[in-house]
Amino acid sequence: MKRLFATALLGALALAASGVRAQETPVVTAHVEPDSIMIGDRFDYVIDVEKDLVQVIDFPVFDPRDGKVELVEDYPVDTLERDGRRLKLRKRYRMAAFEEGMYNLGTAEVLYADKNILDTLRSRDSVYLEVATFQIDSTSQSIYDLKPQKTLPFRLREIQGYLLWGLALLLLLAAGAYALYRWLAKRGKRFGDLFKPAPPLPPHVAAIQALETLHNQKLWQNNRHKQYYSGMTDILRTYIAARWGVGAMEMTSDEIIGSMRGEELPDKARMDLTSILRDADLVKFAKATPDAEQNESDYLKAYYFVEETKLVEEETAPAEPDPMQN
Numbered sequence: 001m002k003r004l005f006a007t008a009l010l011g012a013l014a015l016a017a018s019g020v021r022a023q024e025t026p027v028v029t030a031h032v033e034p035d036s037i038m039i040g041d042r043f044d045y046v047i048d049v050e051k052d053l054v055q056v057i058d059f060p061v062f063d064p065r066d067g068k069v070e071l072v073e074d075y076p077v078d079t080l081e082r083d084g085r086r087l088k089l090r091k092r093y094r095m096a097a098f099e100e101g102m103y104n105l106g107t108a109e110v111l112y113a114d115k116n117i118l119d120t121l122r123s124r125d126s127v128y129l130e131v132a133t134f135q136i137d138s139t140s141q142s143i144y145d146l147k148p149q150k151t152l153p154f155r156l157r158e159i160q161g162y163l164l165w166g167l168a169l170l171l172l173l174a175a176g177a178y179a180l181y182r183w184l185a186k187r188g189k190r191f192g193d194l195f196k197p198a199p200p201l202p203p204h205v206a207a208i209q210a211l212e213t214l215h216n217q218k219l220w221q222n223n224r225h226k227q228y229y230s231g232m233t234d235i236l237r238t239y240i241a242a243r244w245g246v247g248a249m250e251m252t253s254d255e256i257i258g259s260m261r262g263e264e265l266p267d268k269a270r271m272d273l274t275s276i277l278r279d280a281d282l283v284k285f286a287k288a289t290p291d292a293e294q295n296e297s298d299y300l301k302a303y304y305f306v307e308e309t310k311l312v313e314e315e316t317a318p319a320e321p322d323p324m325q326n
Helices: 002-022 162-187 192-194 203-217 225-244 253-262 267-285 294-307 312-317
Strands: 028-033 036-038 040-051 056-057 069-074 078-083 087-095 101-106 109-114 116-122 127-132
Touching: 028 127, 203 225, 203 294, 225 253, 225 267, 225 294, 253 267, 267 294
Parallel strands: 036 127
Antiparallel strands: 028 040, 040 087, 056 109, 069 087, 078 087, 101 127, 109 116
């Protein structure tokens, strides 16, 4: 019975001790690795914290000291060991120093939170770092001025490899050019044919493509009526200038209508052009808002105006798609 009682007592004391131990304040220590460096070298500032599992700590953000010490890399927190409820954490900062001297990096600080406690914990001892530089003994070592640049004689073998590779490349290009020349000669063509610009599109083809692009932008559907009619009239002005040589780009609507009276046009095409220009002026200057039916009608009028007035010799060009397919 005595032995059983003693065992129970020891167990109770151990549990009580572990309970008290779990509430101990975290212990903060810090050191540098190595503690002495040459100027410009890197070193690690290391903070270790031993704490209970439920305790919360936050490691500091590096604070440069007058620009003499710089942070190179901030490593994540690492768990070194775990013993029951006790944890040992490590935070490592990679730094560099660029001035000679003995540095007092101070004590390490961490933020501690546990239940209703919010405190700053510090390491017991300050951390020191010695930064040394290269020592020059002017009594035993002579100091000389910088020597002038020395010009070495040029040797052909220094660039011989480049010359051989360049010659091989030139031969390869010449062989390729000759093969291309023979290939073109068999087809009755010349080198100049490869670099000729594409012939310009006939005026009516360019106008039809521009109208289809304008229609696909869906401008009036998004209440951009002014942009819609400005684009449409610009396309017609460009077509008229290219088709009849009229300076339509600098003319008003009335001037365009007047200049086209001397041209042979189908009556419907003449009326459609007048209607489009009048509607466009109302939209651009009177801020009119046409309905959907009128917008589509003016587009079709512009499309068929181009179709009905194109040059006869251009009818052999590929047929344009139906405008309503867009």
